Amino acid sequence: MFHLPTVQFTEEQEQFRLEVRAFLHEELKKGSFVPKCDSWLSGADSEFSKSIAQKGWIGITWPKKYGGQARSTIDRYILTEEFLAIGAPVAAHWFADRQTGPLLLRYGTEEQRQFFLPQIMKGECYFGIGLSEPNSGSDLASVSTRAEKVEGGWIVNGQKIWTSNAHLCHYMVTLVRTSPFDGKQKHAGLSQLIVDLHAEGITVVPIKFLTGEHHYNEVFFENVFVPDNMLVGEIGNGWAQGLAELAFERSGPERILSTFPLLDELIQELKRQNNTEGLKQASKIVARLWGLRNLSIGVAQLLESGEGDNVSISAALVKALGTKFEQSIPELTRLLVQTYPTLDAQRKIDRFMAESILHAPGFTIRGGTSEVLYGVVAKGVVAQ
Amino acid sequence: MSDMKDMIVDVVERMLKENVDKDLVDTVEQGKWAPKVWHLFKENGMNVVAISEEHGGAGGDLEDLLNIVRLTGKYAAPIPFTETTLANYLLAYTNLQVVSDLATHMLSTDQAYTLENAKLTGEAIHIHWARHTKHLVTLAISAEGTHLVEIDLSHAEITQSTNLANEPRDTVKFHNAAVSQVSAVLSLDEIRAITILETAFQLARMTGAIEKINDLTVQYTKEREQFGRPIHRFQLVQQHIVNLAGETTVALAAFNNVTDALLTHSHNSEVAYARIRFEEVIQAVSTISHQVHAAIGTTHEHSLHQYTRRLWSWRDEGTKISYWTDFVSTQLLENSGDSLWAYLTETKIPMTIEGVIFNG
Numbered sequence: 001m002f003h004l005p006t007v008q009f010t011e012e013q014e015q016f017r018l019e020v021r022a023f024l025h026e027e028l029k030k031g032s033f034v035p036k037c038d039s040w041l042s043g044a045d046s047e048f049s050k051s052i053a054q055k056g057w058i059g060i061t062w063p064k065k066y067g068g069q070a071r072s073t074i075d076r077y078i079l080t081e082e083f084l085a086i087g088a089p090v091a092a093h094w095f096a097d098r099q100t101g102p103l104l105l106r107y108g109t110e111e112q113r114q115f116f117l118p119q120i121m122k123g124e125c126y127f128g129i130g131l132s133e134p135n136s137g138s139d140l141a142s143v144s145t146r147a148e149k150v151e152g153g154w155i156v157n158g159q160k161i162w163t164s165n166a167h168l169c170h171y172m173v174t175l176v177r178t179s180p181f182d183g184k185q186k187h188a189g190l191s192q193l194i195v196d197l198h199a200e201g202i203t204v205v206p207i208k209f210l211t212g213e214h215h216y217n218e219v220f221f222e223n224v225f226v227p228d229n230m231l232v233g234e235i236g237n238g239w240a241q242g243l244a245e246l247a248f249e250r251s252g253p254e255r256i257l258s259t260f261p262l263l264d265e266l267i268q269e270l271k272r273q274n275n276t277e278g279l280k281q282a283s284k285i286v287a288r289l290w291g292l293r294n295l296s297i298g299v300a301q302l303l304e305s306g307e308g309d310n311v312s313i314s315a316a317l318v319k320a321l322g323t324k325f326e327q328s329i330p331e332l333t334r335l336l337v338q339t340y341p342t343l344d345a346q347r348k349i350d351r352f353m354a355e356s357i358l359h360a361p362g363f364t365i366r367g368g369t370s371e372v373l374y375g376v377v378a379k380g381v382v383a384q
Numbered sequence: 385m386s387d388m389k390d391m392i393v394d395v396v397e398r399m400l401k402e403n404v405d406k407d408l409v410d411t412v413e414q415g416k417w418a419p420k421v422w423h424l425f426k427e428n429g430m431n432v433v434a435i436s437e438e439h440g441g442a443g444g445d446l447e448d449l450l451n452i453v454r455l456t457g458k459y460a461a462p463i464p465f466t467e468t469t470l471a472n473y474l475l476a477y478t479n480l481q482v483v484s485d486l487a488t489h490m491l492s493t494d495q496a497y498t499l500e501n502a503k504l505t506g507e508a509i510h511i512h513w514a515r516h517t518k519h520l521v522t523l524a525i526s527a528e529g530t531h532l533v534e535i536d537l538s539h540a541e542i543t544q545s546t547n548l549a550n551e552p553r554d555t556v557k558f559h560n561a562a563v564s565q566v567s568a569v570l571s572l573d574e575i576r577a578i579t580i581l582e583t584a585f586q587l588a589r590m591t592g593a594i595e596k597i598n599d600l601t602v603q604y605t606k607e608r609e610q611f612g613r614p615i616h617r618f619q620l621v622q623q624h625i626v627n628l629a630g631e632t633t634v635a636l637a638a639f640n641n642v643t644d645a646l647l648t649h650s651h652n653s654e655v656a657y658a659r660i661r662f663e664e665v666i667q668a669v670s671t672i673s674h675q676v677h678a679a680i681g682t683t684h685e686h687s688l689h690q691y692t693r694r695l696w697s698w699r700d701e702g703t704k705i706s707y708w709t710d711f712v713s714t715q716l717l718e719n720s721g722d723s724l725w726a727y728l729t730e731t732k733i734p735m736t737i738e739g740v741i742f743n744g
Contacts, residue, residue: 001598001632006640008648017729085725260725267724271717279713286712286728287660293728294637314633321630378622381602381629 001381002314004298005305013078020082023055028086035087035348037355038258041215041362043089044165046123052090053123058097062105066117073304077253077297084257085264091165091215096120096127098252099245100173103192107233107241112194116171128166128197130174130219131242133159138372140175140242141186145221147176147193153227154178154193156201159220162366166204166217169197174221175238190238194230195221211343211358243312249367251299251315255322256292258363259329262352263289266333269349278336285332292322313380320373323363330356389448392433396452399424400459406687412462413550413690417516422463422486431468432482439476440484447643449473450588454639457592460690462551464488464513470585471521471534474578478532478567487519488512488537490556491582491702493575497533497558499524502566504535507557510701514542514554519564523578529569532578536564547697549690579703580655584642586702587658591639593691593698594669598632600688601625601673621676628672631665638662653715653730656708663705666695 009017027033032051036043052058061076062068083090101120104113119125136142145158156176166172172195179189197204201224207216233241263285270278295318302311330353333339341353364370403421412418425431434449435441449469456465464486471487490496490508497506504524514520517537524533539561547553570578605616605625615621638658645654670692674681681688699705719727 001595001629001636004633004637006637006644008644021726081729085723264724267716274717276713276717279716280709283656283709283712283716284660284664286716286724287657288664290654290657290728291634291638291661294641295633298637317626317630317633320626321634374623374626375619377626377629378616381625382606382616384602 001384002310002317004295004314005301006294007074007297007301009074009078013074016075017078017082020057020079021086024082024086024088027051027088033089035261036089037087037261037352038359039087039089039261040084040091040094040254040258041164041366042091042209042211042213042355042359043087044091044168045089046092046126046168048089049093049123049126051123052093053121056121058093058123059101059117059121062101062117062121066113067121068117073300074297077300081253081257084253085260087261092126092168093120093123094254095129095164095169096125099129099249100127100171102248103173103232103241103245106244107192107237109229111229112232116194125171126165126169128163128169128172128217128219130160130163130172130195132162134161138369141190141239142181143175143177143190144181145174145176147178147191147226149178150225153225154231156193156195156221156224156226159218161216161218162207163217163219164215164366166197166219167206167214171195172197172219173232175242178235178238187239189236190242191235192232192238192241193226194232195224195226196230199224199226201225209358210361211355246368247299247303247312247315250312250319250373251296251303251322253293253296255319255363255367256289256296256326258326258359259352259356260326262333262349262356263329265349265352266329266337269337273337275336281332281336285329288325292318292325296322310380313377316368316373316376316380319368320364320370320377323370327360327363330360388444389451392430392444392448393451393455395428396430396455397458399428400455400461404459404461406690409460409462409687409690415550415552418462421461422465425463425465431465432472433469435472435476435482439482441476441482445647446473447647450584450639450643450646453585453588454592454595457589457694458596460549460593460596460694464517466585466589467512467517470582471519473581474521474532475534475565477577477581478570478574480532480534480565480567483519483534485518486513486516487521487534488514488517489582490520490522491578493523493525493530496523496525496530499526499531499533499563499566502563503560504533504539504558504563505560507555509555510545510547510553511556512701513552514540514556515544515552520556523575524563524566526569530575531569532567533563534565535561547701549693549697551694551697553701579707580646583655583659583703583708584646586698587639587642587655587662590662590666590695590698591635593695594632594635594665597669597673597688597691597695598628600691601628601676604677615676624672624676628669628676631668631672635662635665635669653712656711659703659708660705660712663699666699670695 060069060071147154147156174193174195178191201222203220205218206214209215339353340350343354345351429442432442433444434446467488471489472482475482495508497504541557543555608615642654642658
């Protein structure tokens with residue numbers, strides 16, 4: 001078991017939440033977006049990302065010298081929750097904001113920070129995450145995309161897969177093998193390179209999602225030149241650097257709230273029907289959500305304070321529990337109200353149902369499969 | 385949080401570790417009494433934590449007290465600690481005098497006694513530790529309304545019974561018995577506050593038991609070998625370990641949030657959410673722990689059942705889940721117009737945006 005801190009939001013934070021909410025309701029009223037379930041994967045809208053950027057809400061935790069606001073992880077948490085709860089289209093800038101920025105702040109060169117961070121914060125520069133390969137899903141140590149050293153840079157050959165929104169992204173942080181695979185030290189010899197997705201030798205091929213939509217891609221590298229200054233951190237340290245990102249990636253509200261718009265609509269529907277029995281069932285779901293939020297916010301607080309060595313284990317636990325929860329919402333919904341899931345339905349609940357059912361299988365896979373996370377957590381518990 | 389919290393928790397945990405073991409719990413389960421443990425708690429002033437000094441209290445706040453209660457659950461301490469301290473907390477809360485002897489309570493409006501001319505009449509079942517305690521703090525209904533009263537249990541006719549864990553749960557009958565103290569008529573809000581406090585004490589005690597079950601089970605997976613290796617190495621057992629740790633972590637965080645919320649008077653739905661969520665925690669934790677312990681866990685010889693039987697009993701005592709699902713569903717219904725999200729993140733800052741009131 002894990003002891004996570006409790007967080008009471010300050011008055012300023014509560015005020016900030018309402019400010020974000022008011023902005024989103026205004027945008028909704030203007031019709032600048034249509035709420036969606038799983039909007040952090042499927043809601044890529046560069047205009048919307050730019051309007052968020054104008055509010056200063058991309059990279060709000062980053063240092064002021066790069067244009068950030070140096071605000072707390074908890075502030076970012078609140079912001080993220082509000083986006084997801086309403087189903088705002090945030091996918092375009094999501095990965096750059098969540099992962100690339102913190103990665104560069106921790107391991108990047110000053111030149112990389114000066115170059116990329118301001119662009120990301122303007123909502124004009126998106127990053128893909130180049131980890132998975134066709135034969136290495138959870139087993140990242142088996143990554144085989146290789147980078148060979150040449151004068152002034154690297155030549156990359158290989159293939160990445162499941163890269164969300166690569167077709168919209170400008171760059172990809174790519175995990176590559178810079179030394180031959182060593183069976184005794186599986187995690188050695190991996191490095192992270194920033195690859196310009198518009199460079200020569202890159203081919204991005206769509207993989208249609210089971211909704212028929214285009215979110216995922218295969219990315220092929222054929223003799224792609226990557227200059228030396230695009231190496232992130234140290235050569236051979238790619239594994240450790242990647243691990244450090246995981247706590248940020250795994251414990252956030254996006255692992256709990258992907259189907260929240262559906263849950264919200266379910267409650268509205270039960271209210272319209274004056275269905276008190278249904279609402280009693282729904283109160284159990286609300287309690288589950290509350291219980292998970294406590295953990296997720298607790299991990300955010302640990303990340304903020306930099307305490308707790310096993311924060312990555314707690315984060316893995318939150319992801320495993322949270323994704324199971326968000327996955328359960330469409331199932332519970334269909335038992336409580338009548339719906340006809342259809343992607344282009346008039347009724348919101350039918351559309352949210354369709355999005356949730358069709359997206360749900362991915363929740364417990366992306367960002368670490370539950371099976372792998374269970375192994376990580378179990379070892380952590382036993383070691384305590 | 386009081387500065388004393390860490391110290392108090394340390395002292396109590398040490399006291400319990402040294403003085404309460406399976407044999408002692410067994411003794412009390414056989415109907416005897418553990419005067420030494422109670423004496424220790426009293427000697428250390430633990431029975432009056434969170435009672436103000438003007439009421440003869442020892443300082444400390446509700447968070448300190450709830451954490452002591454949590455520890456008594458973690459060690460299955462065979463004393464009416466929860467009962468006595470909650471009784472006193474409620475006496476102080478309703479401006480009555482606290483008592484110094486052992487006390488218990490009955491806070492269900494469903495089986496409240498009748499109060500007439502300061503005399504109590506009626507019968508209530510499943511009163512914790514009644515045979516061993518001196519004072520009963522209970523709800524009583526008069527022509528004016530509902531009151532909290534304190535009455536001497538020597539006036540009662542007590543029929544002994546027990547819960548699943550053999551803890552004393554007696555039937556207490558009064559016939560025109562004189563009460564010692566009567567509160568003013570309680571408002572609905574005050575009665576709700578009493579229910580919230582009662583549930584918070586229950587949650588505290590259950591949290592302790594859940595922690596203990598988690599500890600016992602994880603320890604067991606390290607010690608027990610099958611097919612030549614400790615069972616925690618098996619993936620299906622690992623799945624049990626994670627689900628158990630997950631539920632335990634949820635319970636602990638929920639408990640901590642409840643104490644925080646009570647302390648800051650920020651909101652009162654936390655208790656409802658926690659109590660509803662605990663239902664699933666208890667179900668999961670008891671099933672998993674017994675499955676992992678396999679046959680040995682089902683024997684009297686092992687201590688696991690001292691905790692699972694308590695959880696199975698405690699979840700059906702006091703204010704049950706149905707009350708809290710009613711509470712939340714009513715709030716959801718009456719909150720119409722607002723989104724679930726606004727309800728869940730309710731704050732004290734009212735704000736109006738073009739006619740839409742958030743969290744008013």
